[in-house]
Amino acid sequence: MADGVRISFTDVAKRYDLRVVFRSVSGEAVPGEVLVITGPNGSGKSTLLTILCGLLRPTRGAVSHVLDGNETAREEWRRHLGVVAPAMAVYEELDAMENLRFFASVRGMDRAGGRCRECLDLVGLDPDRRTPVRGYSTGMAQRLKIAQALLHDPAVLFFDEPGSNLDPAGKNWLKEAVRGLTQAGKTVVLATNDRDEMEWGHRRVALAG
Amino acid sequence: MSRLLAEAMAVAAKDLRTEFRTRVALNALGLFALTVLAAVSYTVGPYRITAEDRPFLLAVLLWIVIFFAALAGLDRSFVKEEESHTAPLLRLAASPTAVWLGKLGFNLILIYLLMAILVPLFCILMGYKIMLVGGFVLILVVGGYALAVITTIVAAIIARAMTRGALFSVLSLPLLLPLLIFLIQGTAGASVGTSETVVNTLRAVLSMGGIMTIVSAMLFPVVWSD
Amino acid sequence: MRVADILKLLLLVWLAIVIVAAFLYVRPAEGFIGESSRIVFFHVPMAWIAVLAFLVSCVTSVMYLKRREPKDDIRASVSAGLGLLFAVLATTTGSVFARIMWNAYWNWDPRQTSITILLLIYAAYLALRGAIDDPERRASLSAVYAILAFVTVPFLVFVVPRIYWSLHPDTIINTRGANEFDSRYTQVLMASLVGFTGLYVWLYTIGCRIETIRQRRRQEVL
Numbered sequence: 001m002a003d004g005v006r007i008s009f010t011d012v013a014k015r016y017d018l019r020v021v022f023r024s025v026s027g028e029a030v031p032g033e034v035l036v037i038t039g040p041n042g043s044g045k046s047t048l049l050t051i052l053c054g055l056l057r058p059t060r061g062a063v064s065h066v067l068d069g070n071e072t073a074r075e076e077w078r079r080h081l082g083v084v085a086p087a088m089a090v091y092e093e094l095d096a097m098e099n100l101r102f103f104a105s106v107r108g109m110d111r112a113g114g115r116c117r118e119c120l121d122l123v124g125l126d127p128d129r130r131t132p133v134r135g136y137s138t139g140m141a142q143r144l145k146i147a148q149a150l151l152h153d154p155a156v157l158f159f160d161e162p163g164s165n166l167d168p169a170g171k172n173w174l175k176e177a178v179r180g181l182t183q184a185g186k187t188v189v190l191a192t193n194d195r196d197e198m199e200w201g202h203r204r205v206a207l208a209g
Numbered sequence: 210m211s212r213l214l215a216e217a218m219a220v221a222a223k224d225l226r227t228e229f230r231t232r233v234a235l236n237a238l239g240l241f242a243l244t245v246l247a248a249v250s251y252t253v254g255p256y257r258i259t260a261e262d263r264p265f266l267l268a269v270l271l272w273i274v275i276f277f278a279a280l281a282g283l284d285r286s287f288v289k290e291e292e293s294h295t296a297p298l299l300r301l302a303a304s305p306t307a308v309w310l311g312k313l314g315f316n317l318i319l320i321y322l323l324m325a326i327l328v329p330l331f332c333i334l335m336g337y338k339i340m341l342v343g344g345f346v347l348i349l350v351v352g353g354y355a356l357a358v359i360t361t362i363v364a365a366i367i368a369r370a371m372t373r374g375a376l377f378s379v380l381s382l383p384l385l386l387p388l389l390i391f392l393i394q395g396t397a398g399a400s401v402g403t404s405e406t407v408v409n410t411l412r413a414v415l416s417m418g419g420i421m422t423i424v425s426a427m428l429f430p431v432v433w434s435d
Numbered sequence: 436m437r438v439a440d441i442l443k444l445l446l447l448v449w450l451a452i453v454i455v456a457a458f459l460y461v462r463p464a465e466g467f468i469g470e471s472s473r474i475v476f477f478h479v480p481m482a483w484i485a486v487l488a489f490l491v492s493c494v495t496s497v498m499y500l501k502r503r504e505p506k507d508d509i510r511a512s513v514s515a516g517l518g519l520l521f522a523v524l525a526t527t528t529g530s531v532f533a534r535i536m537w538n539a540y541w542n543w544d545p546r547q548t549s550i551t552i553l554l555l556i557y558a559a560y561l562a563l564r565g566a567i568d569d570p571e572r573r574a575s576l577s578a579v580y581a582i583l584a585f586v587t588v589p590f591l592v593f594v595v596p597r598i599y600w601s602l603h604p605d606t607i608i609n610t611r612g613a614n615e616f617d618s619r620y621t622q623v624l625m626a627s628l629v630g631f632t633g634l635y636v637w638l639y640t641i642g643c644r645i646e647t648i649r650q651r652r653r654q655e656v657l
Binding site for chain 1: 215216219220223226230231293295297299300301302303430434435
């Protein structure tokens with residue numbers, strides 16, 4: 001499919017001054033499939049995810065994003081990816097609509113009001129779009145993050161423990177959403193410890209911890 | 210280019226909106242400035258400095274208050290993003306230059322707002338007579354800009370470090386000292402009426418601001434994205 | 436004996452000669468109180484090295500941002516550490532001199548102000564490095580700060596002294612006053628400058644070597 005992004009990483013390591021997070025991790029995420037990253041707590045799943053989406057530099061190793069056969073520069077990765085992670089928050093002082101409108105305008109999307117409402121509707125937050133995020137339950141906040149990730153219709157989606165704040169209905173919805181994304185040719189990278197979520201993966205990278 | 214400006218304005222507007230709803234930086238800046246002003250006015254007052262020393266000493270006091278108020282509040286726009294964990298999503302959504310321009314704009318607004326309230330109050334309370342008012346205003350505008358440019362890039366740097374509070378002042382001061390010296394001189398000159406000093410100051414501060422703008426624009430993506 | 440050992444020995448001999456010459460070869464200069472002019476042979480080179488170290492830090496910082504090689508970051512941080520040392524030395528010797536000549540340890544004349552700001556820059560740079568635990572981020576952020584600091588320095592060094600009257604004997608830096616001192620004075624001063632530069636290069640090389648080994652050992656853990 002024309003818009004696919006293939007992500008490959010080889011011999012990636014990350015170390016801070018006082019500790020080593022992981023030593024050598026390799027793998028690949030391809031369009032239409034889910035790459036699952038698993039590992040015990042503290043093994044560096046979130047760190048690896050952060051490196052793969054370009055927000056952190058690895059101590060060693062290479063990560064590449066290939067779009068339509070062309071390798072993309074790190075500064076450009078952000079255009080084709082969306083991320084949902086516990087460590088990445090949306091703006092509490094704004095409401096859902098303001099949050100999405102902000103992300104849309106800062107991504108250069110014109111006249112995005114309709115698209116924002118569409119995404120809110122998709123995650124079931126449309127009725128609450130004018131309430132400040134500060135007043136949201138954790139499940140609602142999580143759904144807003146998902147809406148934010150889908151806003152610009154990216155080719156790659158990164159999920160870090162996405163079901164952690166969702167009720168069973170929400171988790172089912174998420175499962176269907178991920179299936180829909182892979183069927184649409186998107187590349188999905190999912191970091192999780194949840195047994196059910198692990199089943200959604202076509203490929204797996206296990207971190208030792 | 211207009212796209213970049215539109216994105217920058219979106220960042221600035223978002224910062225203004227959140228700031229307006231929480232008022233943290235405004236409080237920090239305003240409270241600091243007013244408290245120090247009250248203290249200075251009470252202890253020093255309009256009568257204790259001889260007429261000969263007034264132009265210089267009052268210029269010193271004025272700019273010290275402005276600079277320290279700035280150091281109290283201008284790191285907010287970056288530090289808050291890191292502390293609230295909203296920075297990663299912003300990194301993914303916006304281009305670094307748009308973020309820089311937007312936050313610089315936000316800091317400029319804060320600084321000019323501070324000056325608009327503080328400077329007239331200072332002049333009234335301390336009895337500061339300015340002969341070249343036009344020159345004085347220009348110095349404020351240009352000086353405020355240079356102050357904002359420098360503190361914006363430093364704020365971006367320290368937001369990514371660990372012990373943020375003290376670090377902002379420690380890193381900013383060496384870079385701000387030359388600016389401070391020029392501004393004090395120019396203000397003293399404006400007070401007395403020597404237009405040559407004012408012009409020299411404006412030239413120096415403009416070139417400083419200009420160079421720091423260019424260097425910041427080039428280095429900010431490294432600071433933001435690394 | 437390797438070339439490095441020969442050079443080290445040469446440096447030792449050179450500096451020893453300089454120190455002896457500073458006290459025995461040269462008469463105290465006119466216009467200075469007592470023997471105080473001799474401090475110039477040490478104070479000026481120290482200030483010079485403080486500035487040189489800063490220059491090296493900045494250049495290697497730019498190179499790090501371009502090439503992202505750890506050795507450039509090592510060079511920048513080692514040079515900064517040495518720069519701080521020499522800046523402190525220059526400030527102290529200058530302060531002692533000021534006390535003797537003008538009865539005050541500190542006066543905020545332009546050169547004293549400039550060296551203070553350089554000290555503050557070094558302290559800030561090292562404080563920044565101490566506050567980041569991600570090695571790559573530490574390297575790039577401190578490189579950025581070094582460049583920012585470097586850009587503000589010309590304003591200090593060139594513009595501020597013009598504005599303020601200076602206590603500093605201008606003749607030392609401006610060669611136009613060269614004929615006010617006898618040629619022995621200039622000889623020893625130049626020799627001292629060369630010697631101190633050699634000292635800096637030696638300390639810098641050792642420092643870089645140590646830091647490289649330290650980093651290599653950390654990589655092995657990885």
